[in-house]
Amino acid sequence: MNNGHIINIEGLIKRFPVGSGFFTALDGIDLSFGKGEFAGLVGPSGSGKTTLLNIIGSLDSPSEGKATVMGQSVGELSHKKAADLRNHNLGFIFQTYNLLPVYTVFENVEFPLLLLKMDKVKRKKAVMDALDWVGLTDKVKSRPKQLSGGESQRGAIARAMVKRPQIVLADEPTANLDSENSHHILQTMEKLNQDLEATFIFATHDDKVIQYLKRKISLADGKVINDELTPNRT
Amino acid sequence: MIRFLFKGLLRDRHRSLFPVITISIGVLFTVLLQCWITGILGDMINTNARFSTGHVKITTRAYAENADQLPTDLAMIGAEEMLANLKQDYPDMDWVPRIQFGGLLDAPDENGETRTQGTAFGMAVDLLSEETQEINRLNLAEALIQGSMPNESGEILLSDDLAQKLEVAPGQTVTLLSSTMYGSMAMYNFRVAGTVKFGVSALDRGAMILDISDAQLALDMMDAASEILGFNQIGLYNNEEATVLATSYNEAVVDDKDEFAPAMLRLRDQNDLASMLDYIQSFVTMFISIFILAMGIVLWNSGLIGGIRRYGEIGIRLAIGEYKGHIYRSMIGESVLIGLFGSCIGTALGLGVAWLLQTYGFSVGDYMKNATIMMPNTFRAQITSTAYYIGFIPGLFATILGTSLSGVGIYRRQTAQLFKELEA
Incomplete structure (x- = not known):
């Protein structure tokens, strides 16, 4: 980790093959994120924010340049090392929640801890703590289809946070929620950011999310066009 | 972890109940067809042997x-x-x-x-x-x-x-x-x-x-x-045994110049049975092979679709930090369980129906009134040792093959691509 940063991105370029040529999704990105940030990648569709989030999440690799997450260069990681990085340090929150439908809320939140081979007693406590953070302790036995949109997203947040990751990546987390639920979710994440000191990075173009950000990184056509601390949140 | 995955398997009817039903039906028909054709052929040979040709x-x-x-x-x-x-x-x-x-x-x-x-x-x-x-x-x-x-x-x-x-x-x-x-x-x-x-x-x-x-x-x-x-x-015709016997007898006693010299004939040398049995045997082999192949493709496809349907779930599991190899092995493990379970049920059902057809038969007397060949009027199935394992070829192996091929996508696709499929 350089200069206390847990994420360092230098000269990052990402190209995707399109027909006989290439489409450049990210074009020379230089960014770094410190511990406990509450930052957002903001921009219209196609600006490259999800691609950047995927690279930070070691789900994709750079075409050129370097992305270092928790001291590990994403482009040089094997499948196994990338999985270890995600398992130990990263939490994901999706636009469509993506809770596993056949499992209960408790089991969905428990799943990352099973991969970490945590013993049963500690696991149960960690799951209940996570559900307590998001206010879902009364839904432990519910299946995802029995939850509202807001409850589902809170379940997804609990799943992302249960292992207390250093970094949480949230891709359009409020896109499917109404205003009230969006604020509730964002307040929950803001509190977790403060309590657990996890770095939150959002990909969004939702104004409701943007107003909660402490740092706003604007992207357009794969380039960073603005990187600012939000005055009223600093 | 295994318990967790097993729980998911049992709860998801698309991954457990429906594939088991599909496999069971496919295996049932495979076993039944094998018993049915073996029974008809066996009865035909036995009837000829008893009434006309001997072994x-x-x-x-x-x-x-x-x-x-x-x-x-x-x-x-x-x-x-x-x-x-x-x-x-x-x-x-x-x-x-x-x-x-x-x-x-x-x-x-x-x-x-x-x-x-x-x-x-x-x-x-x-x-x-x-x-x-x-x-x-x-x-x-x-x-x-x-x-x-x-x-x-x-x-x-x-x-x-x-x-x-x-x-x-x-x-x-x-x-x-x-x-x-x-x-x-x-x-x-x-x-x-x-x-x-x-x-x-x-x-x-x-x-x-x-x-x-x-x-x-x-x-x-x-x-x-x-x-x-x-x-x-x-009491069962064995062509190899009959061939050895007939060859040894004929070499010892046949006098080429004497048309009244005795000659030993095998069952298949009589009543035009050789060509008919060969024809039926090739037809049966071809028919059963095609049937097994068709069932194999259906069940392979079922495994394939089952695997592809789960790309979304795989995306989530990868994002959470599960190894690709672990996911792949768990999918294969599931298909072994499902294939084995479906094959056992299908084989049991197939043997049950075959037993009924073996015991009670299926009368075709009305269609055989003018038959000149020695064939029984009631067709019966015959349960042989082959019936106990033949259903496992499409039921188990085809299912595993389908899942294996669909699972290859986990390795060949970029993780981010699986992710996009998850979001789709």
């Missing part, structure tokens, strides 16, 4: 060439000595003499004048000796419809259809009109002891069963038999 048969060479004409004038003389020699040289086989002949049966009225007449197919077998196995071999006791078994010389059994046609009942007398072994006219009176129905159209149309000594008397065939049939001890 091997000895006749004169001339008789063998004209066997369809039932030429008693080409029968073997010195049958008793030949039989004794065969029993001594091949003690593992049961050897029996028979005479097959054609003739006219005449049923007289109360004045002794012809009332009705009908053509008869005569089959003379050992009915009256104490050690005879022929009554059991021909299932005569079970085939008996009216009257009783012949107890003394001069008594015969008639096929029930022929008895009805001649309007004769047990206890009445009929006269056989035929030709002797030497070409003279033969007339002989018999008392009808009972009527029989074998369930084989070729016999039920007009069979007349009598003791061989009566036939020898009526047809002037003393110490002669038109054929000597050999049956192995287990």
Whole structure:
């Protein structure tokens, strides 16, 4: 980790093959994120924010340049090392929640801890703590289809946070929620950011999310066009 | 973790119940088809063996060439000595003499004048000796419809259809009109002891069963038999065994210049059975192979679709930090479980239905009335050892193959691509 940063991105370029040529999704990105940030990648569709989030999440690799997450260069990681990085340090929150439908809320939140081979007693406590953070302790036995949109997203947040990751990546987390639920979710994440000191990075173009950000990184056509601390949140 | 995955498998009907149902049905049909075709073929061979060909048969060479004409004038003389020699040289086989002949049966009225007449197919077998196995071999006791078994010389059994046609009942007398072994006219009176129905159209149309000594008397065939049939001890035709036996016998006794020299024929050398059995066997092999292949493709596809349907779930599991190899192995493990479970259920159901078809059969008598080949009127399945494992070929292996191929996508796709499919 350089200069206390847990994420360092230098000269990052990402190209995707399109027909006989290439489409450049990210074009020379230089960014770094410190511990406990509450930052957002903001921009219209196609600006490259999800691609950047995927690279930070070691789900994709750079075409050129370097992305270092928790001291590990994403482009040089094997499948196994990338999985270890995600398992130990990263939490994901999706636009469509993506809770596993056949499992209960408790089991969905428990799943990352099973991969970490945590013993049963500690696991149960960690799951209940996570559900307590998001206010879902009364839904432990519910299946995802029995939850509202807001409850589902809170379940997804609990799943992302249960292992207390250093970094949480949230891709359009409020896109499917109404205003009230969006604020509730964002307040929950803001509190977790403060309590657990996890770095939150959002990909969004939702104004409701943007107003909660402490740092706003604007992207357009794969380039960073603005990187600012939000005055009223600093 | 295994418990967690197993719980998911049980709860997701698309991953457990529906594939198990699909596999079970596919395996059921595979097992049933195998038993059904084996049963029909086996019955056909067995019926031919019991009533006509034996597992091997000895006749004169001339008789063998004209066997369809039932030429008693080409029968073997010195049958008793030949039989004794065969029993001594091949003690593992049961050897029996028979005479097959054609003739006219005449049923007289109360004045002794012809009332009705009908053509008869005569089959003379050992009915009256104490050690005879022929009554059991021909299932005569079970085939008996009216009257009783012949107890003394001069008594015969008639096929029930022929008895009805001649309007004769047990206890009445009929006269056989035929030709002797030497070409003279033969007339002989018999008392009808009972009527029989074998369930084989070729016999039920007009069979007349009598003791061989009566036939020898009526047809002037003393110490002669038109054929000597050999049956192995287990009662199932074994072509390799029959080939070895026939080759050794023919090498020892055949005299090329003597058309009355005895020759041993295998079951498949008679009644055009070789070409028919070969044809049926190739057809069956082809049919079962195509069926297994088709079921394999269906179940493979089912595994494939099941795997592809889960790309979203795989995306989540990858994002959470599960190894690709672990996900792939868990998918294969699931398909082994599902394939095994479905195959066991399908095999059990297939064997159950096959048992019903083996026990009760499926009557095709109405379609076989004019059949000239020896085929039973009731088709039955036969459960063999193959039936216990054949369903596992499509049920287990095809399912695993389908899942394996779909799972390859986990490795070949970029993780981010699986992710996009998850979000789609």
